[in-house]
Amino acid sequence: MVKRIIPAVRLCLTLAISAALPTLASAASFDCAAARTPIEHAICDDAQLSALDSELAAAYQSAMKGQGDAAEQLRAQQRAWLRSRSPSGTVDLAALKAAYRARIDELKALPVFPGPDARVAGPTFRLTKAAKQHDFILRMLQACPAPDHSGDSTCEGPAQLLIYAKGQSKLAQTINLANVFVTLPRNGDGPLVNSAQLYDYQGVLNVGDFNFDGNEDFGIQTGNEGSYGGPSYDVYVFDPKTARFVYNDAMSELILETLGFFDVDPVHKRIHTWAKSGCCYHEATTYRVERDAPVAVARHIEDAQGSGDKMKVTDEALVNGKWRSKVHYEPMPN
Incomplete structure (x- = not known):
């Protein structure tokens, strides 16, 4: 599970989804x-x-x-x-x-990705302790800088994630990524995984049951394009019907718009995010998950942007499909 240290239409517009481009008089890719x-x-x-x-x-x-x-x-x-x-x-x-x-x-x-048995120029990381149901091998296509043993090091570039059922040697799935950001702690134990430390390096692979269906899902860090330069992730949810991980746009966007990887609460089957605006506005949001998409159900807002010695605190909750709010004031924090 992810560990958080600080809690805090129709498609007529096909654009060549098919295997071959249609032959049309129009310059567009459809009729x-x-x-x-x-x-x-x-x-x-x-x-x-x-x-x-x-x-x-x-x-x-x-x-x-x-x-x-x-x-x-x-x-x-x-x-x-x-x-x-x-x-x-x-x-x-x-x-x-x-x-x-x-x-x-x-x-x-997008780089041209090699087959899973072909050699790559960069390091290969075996991530066998990150999950209980799967083993992962992360292959960097390009060479990484030499580790800085005086502190944490990073490695970034196109990568290939190979996925296996736990303890099995048969390759179950290959995921190619245009960019992956890896943090290598100074202790030399390999890439940082299952860490969502706020305002710090986070795990290249964060594993958890994000939709609470009993199957492990994961997010892989693709860079630092999130809010305030925070980490960005591609989130994949396991589909038991196909026994494959499927990219989840809604959860990936959720991380991009907030502060780092979301927190997972398996007991209450909720996920939580944190966001801010400058020094003096902070927002914590709780979501339930419906059809693999997060739906906001509660929000706690601390607003110290105004003048005076009081901070406005708002608690919002979704009740029977309508948002209800309660507001009170607390002493202005330092």
Whole structure:
């Protein structure tokens, strides 16, 4: 389990999800004669956006060729990106074009991943104590700096995560990642795992039952793109039907928007996050998990941004589908 030290639509916009690009007269990656949603009409009516749509389709197909055993992972991520770009109302063309360009750059920047038996230039970390149900091998594709034995060291770059059922030698799943951030403690015991220490290095792999179904899930640190330069994670939830880990966009975004990895409360089946704004506003939020997505049910806010000697404290709770609040004031903290 993760240890916290400080508690605190339809997809007509397919963009070449299929194995091959369709042969169409339109520059878009789908048949504009069948366009129905606002975003589909926007793509077909704007030449630049239509060209970007086709460029994205080509970039996606090219990236898929370098994914090897983890092609399904990229396919799932692309579908999630598509869903997030499918509004039912007015389309912001400038924002949509910017999102297209950013996604194209991401796909073009993906490294070509080797097969699980091929040699890699960087270190290989065997993570056999991080979880009870699975063993992991993390392979860095690029060489890492020499460890700094005077303090904690870090290693960052494209990586490949190999997953095995506990104690088994048969490879169950391969997950390719464009970037992974590894912390190597000075004690030399290998990468830091299962740690969510606030305002400090966190585990490259944090394991826990995030949706409380009895199966272990995990998050892998992909960088430090979170709030206030905090860690960012890709979260994967175990699907017992397929016996594979599936990327979870909602939980990954939750970490990106708050302070570090969320805390898991298995007794009450809740997860908790912390957020802040500057020195004087702090927010702790509690979520239940529905269909593998976090749903906020309670919030504790400490607001010391105002003048005077009192801090405003607000407790909010979701009751029968409606938010109810209670406010009181406490002495201003130092």
